[in-house]
Amino acid sequence: MTNTVYDCKVIDLPKISGRKGAITPIYGNIQVPFDIARVYYLYDVPGGESRGGHAHRVLQQLIVSVMGAFDIVLDDGKEQRRVHLDRAYYGLYIPQMIWRELENFSSGGICLVLASATYDECDYIRDYSEFLRISQTPWIV
Ligand code: TYD
Numbered sequence: 001m002t003n004t005v006y007d008c009k010v011i012d013l014p015k016i017s018g019r020k021g022a023i024t025p026i027y028g029n030i031q032v033p034f035d036i037a038r039v040y041y042l043y044d045v046p047g048g049e050s051r052g053g054h055a056h057r058v059l060q061q062l063i064v065s066v067m068g069a070f071d072i073v074l075d076d077g078k079e080q081r082r083v084h085l086d087r088a089y090y091g092l093y094i095p096q097m098i099w100r101e102l103e104n105f106s107s108g109g110i111c112l113v114l115a116s117a118t119y120d121e122c123d124y125i126r127d128y129s130e131f132l133r134i135s136q137t138p139w140i141v
Contacts, residue, residue, distance in 0.1 A: 002138045003095040005074040005081040011062065015089040024089050026114060032062045032093065034116035041066070047107030055099040055125045057134075060116040062091040063102075068109025075099040077135035097138070099131050 013031055016023045028036040042051060052072075063072065069086035076098055083092055091114075094100060102111065117123070125131045 002076070002135060003097050004076045005079050005098065007095050008074050008081065008083070008098060009093045010083060011091045011093055013064070013089045013091050022088070026062070026091070028114075031091070032060075032114060034060045036114050037117050038115040038119065040113050040115070042102075042111040042113070043109075045105040045109060045111075047105060049105050050101055050103045051105070051111075052100045052102040053126070053128075055131045055135075056096055057123050057125065058096050058117070059120075059123050060096060061094045062114040063094065064088060064091045064112040064114075066110045066112045068106035070105045070109055070111060071103045073101045073103060075101075077132050097135055099125075099128065 011031060013024045013026060016025075026032065026036075028034060045051065063085065065085035066088045069084065072083045072085065072092055072094075074081045074083065074094070085092060105111075125134060
């Protein structure tokens with residue numbers, strides 16, 4: 001069964017806040033439905049810039065705008081959905097085989113990504129027509 005844009009969920013993350021600020025802890029298999037194997041973050045992205053433009057064959061991710069804001073355009077090969085992230089206590093869960101583009105970065109924005117696996121270029125699909133072909137014939141992923 002292939003994932004659709006409706007399998008991408010905005011998850012409410014815990015927020016422990018007080019007079020001196022807030023903390024958001026995230027555990028694998030509790031807030032996110034996978035073991036967390038890698039954490040990375042995008043920063044120094046010029047205001048208005050875009051990133052992404054790919055899908056992953058097996059990688060699952062949780063994407064959090066820990067500072068600033070950006071939009072994520074999700075695409076399953078049939079439907080598209082746009083999600084605006086602008087809070088450090090919301091995470092967007094993206095399962096495998098969803099094309100994503102990150103757009104409209106605010107300057108100074110920081111995008112935190114929790115990933116289910118270590119970096120593997122072979123897991124990327126960077127060509128949209130290849131993504132469409134694979135998403136229509138999921139048994140060849
Ligand atoms: P990429 O995932 O293409 O960035 P984006 O989709 O946000 O534009 O990664 C950009 C470069 O960084 C690419 O050469 C691969 C490298 N990279 C790593 O070496 N390790 C990582 O964990 C990630 C996410 C990227």
